[in-house]
Amino acid sequence: MNARRVRAIAFKEALQVWRDPRSLAVALLMPFMQLILLGYGVSLDIKHVPLCVYDQEMSQQSRTVVDGFLSSGWFSLARALPNEAAIRTAMNRDQCSAVLVIPADFSRRLAMTGRATVQGIFDATDVNTTNIAMGYAEGATARLASEFESKYAAAHGVEPSAVGSVDLEPSTWFNETLDSRNFIIPGVVAVILALVGAQLTSLTISREWERGTMEQLISTPVTTLELMAGKLIPYFAIGLIDAAFCLGAAIFWFKVPFRGDLFTLFVTTALFILVVLGFGYLISVRVRSQLGASQIALLVTLLPTTLLSGYTFPIDQMPAPIRAISLVVYARYYVSILRGLFLKGSGLAGLAVPFAGLCVSALVILWLAARAFHKRLD
Amino acid sequence: MVEARSLAKTFGSVAAVRSATFAVSRGEIFGLVGPDGAGKTTIMRMLAGVLRPDQGEILVDGVEVLREPERAKRHLSYMPQRFGLYEDLTVGENIFFYGELFGVTKAERLERTSRLLDAAGLVPFQRRLAGQLSGGMKQKLGLICALVHTPAVLLLDEPTTGVDPVSRREFWSILYDLRETGVTILLSTAYMDEAERCSRLALLSAGEIRYCDTPARLKEQMPGALVSIPSGEPRRLRALLSGQPGVLGVLLMGDRVHVRVDDRDRRTPELVRLLAAQGLAGALVEPAEPGIEDVFVALLGEREAA
Numbered sequence: 001m002n003a004r005r006v007r008a009i010a011f012k013e014a015l016q017v018w019r020d021p022r023s024l025a026v027a028l029l030m031p032f033m034q035l036i037l038l039g040y041g042v043s044l045d046i047k048h049v050p051l052c053v054y055d056q057e058m059s060q061q062s063r064t065v066v067d068g069f070l071s072s073g074w075f076s077l078a079r080a081l082p083n084e085a086a087i088r089t090a091m092n093r094d095q096c097s098a099v100l101v102i103p104a105d106f107s108r109r110l111a112m113t114g115r116a117t118v119q120g121i122f123d124a125t126d127v128n129t130t131n132i133a134m135g136y137a138e139g140a141t142a143r144l145a146s147e148f149e150s151k152y153a154a155a156h157g158v159e160p161s162a163v164g165s166v167d168l169e170p171s172t173w174f175n176e177t178l179d180s181r182n183f184i185i186p187g188v189v190a191v192i193l194a195l196v197g198a199q200l201t202s203l204t205i206s207r208e209w210e211r212g213t214m215e216q217l218i219s220t221p222v223t224t225l226e227l228m229a230g231k232l233i234p235y236f237a238i239g240l241i242d243a244a245f246c247l248g249a250a251i252f253w254f255k256v257p258f259r260g261d262l263f264t265l266f267v268t269t270a271l272f273i274l275v276v277l278g279f280g281y282l283i284s285v286r287v288r289s290q291l292g293a294s295q296i297a298l299l300v301t302l303l304p305t306t307l308l309s310g311y312t313f314p315i316d317q318m319p320a321p322i323r324a325i326s327l328v329v330y331a332r333y334y335v336s337i338l339r340g341l342f343l344k345g346s347g348l349a350g351l352a353v354p355f356a357g358l359c360v361s362a363l364v365i366l367w368l369a370a371r372a373f374h375k376r377l378d
Numbered sequence: 379m380v381e382a383r384s385l386a387k388t389f390g391s392v393a394a395v396r397s398a399t400f401a402v403s404r405g406e407i408f409g410l411v412g413p414d415g416a417g418k419t420t421i422m423r424m425l426a427g428v429l430r431p432d433q434g435e436i437l438v439d440g441v442e443v444l445r446e447p448e449r450a451k452r453h454l455s456y457m458p459q460r461f462g463l464y465e466d467l468t469v470g471e472n473i474f475f476y477g478e479l480f481g482v483t484k485a486e487r488l489e490r491t492s493r494l495l496d497a498a499g500l501v502p503f504q505r506r507l508a509g510q511l512s513g514g515m516k517q518k519l520g521l522i523c524a525l526v527h528t529p530a531v532l533l534l535d536e537p538t539t540g541v542d543p544v545s546r547r548e549f550w551s552i553l554y555d556l557r558e559t560g561v562t563i564l565l566s567t568a569y570m571d572e573a574e575r576c577s578r579l580a581l582l583s584a585g586e587i588r589y590c591d592t593p594a595r596l597k598e599q600m601p602g603a604l605v606s607i608p609s610g611e612p613r614r615l616r617a618l619l620s621g622q623p624g625v626l627g628v629l630l631m632g633d634r635v636h637v638r639v640d641d642r643d644r645r646t647p648e649l650v651r652l653l654a655a656q657g658l659a660g661a662l663v664e665p666a667e668p669g670i671e672d673v674f675v676a677l678l679g680e681r682e683a684a
Contacts, residue, residue: 008478012467019466216462216523219426220479221452375447377429 009230186338187311197276202297239273259345385434412582465509480527514545
């Protein structure tokens with residue numbers, strides 16, 4: 001390795017990126033757009049489910065029920081319905097995905113027996129959303145029930161526990177403090193870095209072939225290792241900037257709690273960037289057109305990273321063969337490291353397994369990348 | 379300085395180079411001449427160590443290119459046929475880049491750059507992007523980048539194709555200066571006037587070196603003698619003269635027709651009479667010295683040389 005030649009290649013590459021709007025856009029604009037798309041677009045939380053209310057009683061009690069639903073933050077009032085027929089109309093017109101029906105005898109039953117029923121109607125076309133909304137409804141009902149229960153007990157001079165007949169603990173309990181965003185965003189950061197990193201370097205060798213500069217370059221004494229090192233250095237710097245941007249946005253914009261230490265974050269992030277850049281470089285060596293290389297880099301990174309990295313779908317729920325395949329999806333190691341760092345505050349020791357996985361990925365990919373390039377035209 | 383022994387290279391079913399053997403001594407300007415597809419570029423690439431021959435041996439400055447291509451690359455500079463520099467880098471940045479790759483000291487680089495830029499007339503364009511240069515300027519920049527270190531061997535693949543006459547003159551004056559310093563130059567060209575400037579030529583046809591000698595001796599090898607006839611209708615003249623007794627070949631040279639005959643003294647009056655009979659009385663039939671193009675066509679045959 002001749003430091004001067006590495007520096008020359010790195011300098012030249014940096015100048016080219018700086019002067020190439022397409023590379024600059026990939027380097028700086030792409031992470032920003034993906035962060036917005038993935039950070040906001042992908043959320044397993046459902047907030048403000050549009051709710052129509054058909055309050056047959058219109059009493060103070062029934063209004064308490066409605067307020068209880070709305071104050072939870074999970075539902076927002078779409079419309080108040082005047083009659084039964086309006087329910088179907090509202091559903092058909094997609095004005096709401098849930099309807100709360102409070103029967104006319106709600107207060108009377110509650111006063112007499114201490115028990116009353118409200119009806120929840122859910123638009124089940126989107127099963128997933130419905131399940132979540134139903135969970136929310138149960139949660140809201142449960143809270144209301146416990147309020148009514150204590151009132152009833154107080155009014156009838158019995159101990160609340162003696163009422164007992166109402167079991168108000170719903171079986172599907174959604175923990176409202178668990179914001180899925182905390183879980184998703186670290187994964188989003190990993191996906192973005194994997195995508196952008198591979199895109200960046202996928203162009204670097206193919207550009208030389210396409211523009212006809214490779215022939216002269218390989219006639220010089222520069223070695224393949226010097227070429228790779230020199231080419232990766234500027235993209236490594238860009239990758240670190242992108243990582244700082246994404247991680248900063250995760251912490252300060254999306255307010256994901258960060259409980260780990262910055263040193264571990266830096267080391268693992270730097271290592272991950274090296275892996276994704278090496279991967280893009282490997283593709284670039286193999287595919288001699290820029291368009292082809294960038295398409296392949298996108299395809300080969302996007303699907304495995306989103307599906308098999310554990311970023312949305314938990315790996316331990318996957319069938320064994322898929323789990324085995326996911327071992328080579330190097331993004332999964334960084335996803336677990338980031339989750340550990342953000343949510344659990346794990347140190348490097350606690351992250352030994354994914355860290356080892358990342359190290360092995362780095363060694364394998366950089367080794368393959370270094371061997372892939374030959375200074376020959378054929 | 380450069381030695382190639384029975385080089386061969388096949389692409390698929392096409393034999394690009396069949397068996398090329400030649401040796402170039404120090405300080406020579408050696409020209410590979412031949413039509414497109416004759417194998418000039420393939421030979422250049424093999425010499426530069428960027429393409430592996432199927433068989434054969436190459437020595438550059440005492441280094442076996444096949445065994446130690448990377449060591450050989452330190453002794454040579456190669457300028458590919460297609461412009462190989464970075465169009466999004468400036469003239470100065472390209473020179474700096476290649477200087478760094480070859481480990482040239484800053485003082486050397488500055489000295490050489492200013493001298494070469496001056497000789498090439500590129501001094502005012504140092505900060506211009508290479509992509510915004512004219513064809514001729516690009517080629518001269520390529521040459522400067524190739525010369526920013528001191529190569530023992532300079533390989534130039536059709537360096538002046540598409541270059542204006544002024545730039546070509548400047549280009550050649552740099553090459554002559556280089557030869558004075560003992561650099562060995564190999565270049566390929568499809569221009570016959572340029573071939574004439576080389577100290578030795580290899581005439582290539584269909585992947586084989588058919589003749590290899592100095593331009594003067596190649597001319598001596600040409601069978602027959604040449605007469606030149608100025609004409610306003612050279613094509614008609616060619617049709618008229620081809621196949622006449624004693625006429626070995628007819629070649630169009632702009633507004634003249636070169637006729638190769640077996641015996642100049644005997645055929646000249648015959649040709650004058652023939653032309654007069656065709657209504658071309660008073661046509662000048664002058665003796666002419668052959669150029670490389672005449673030789674090339676005479677030696678290789680019209681179809682192969684075309």
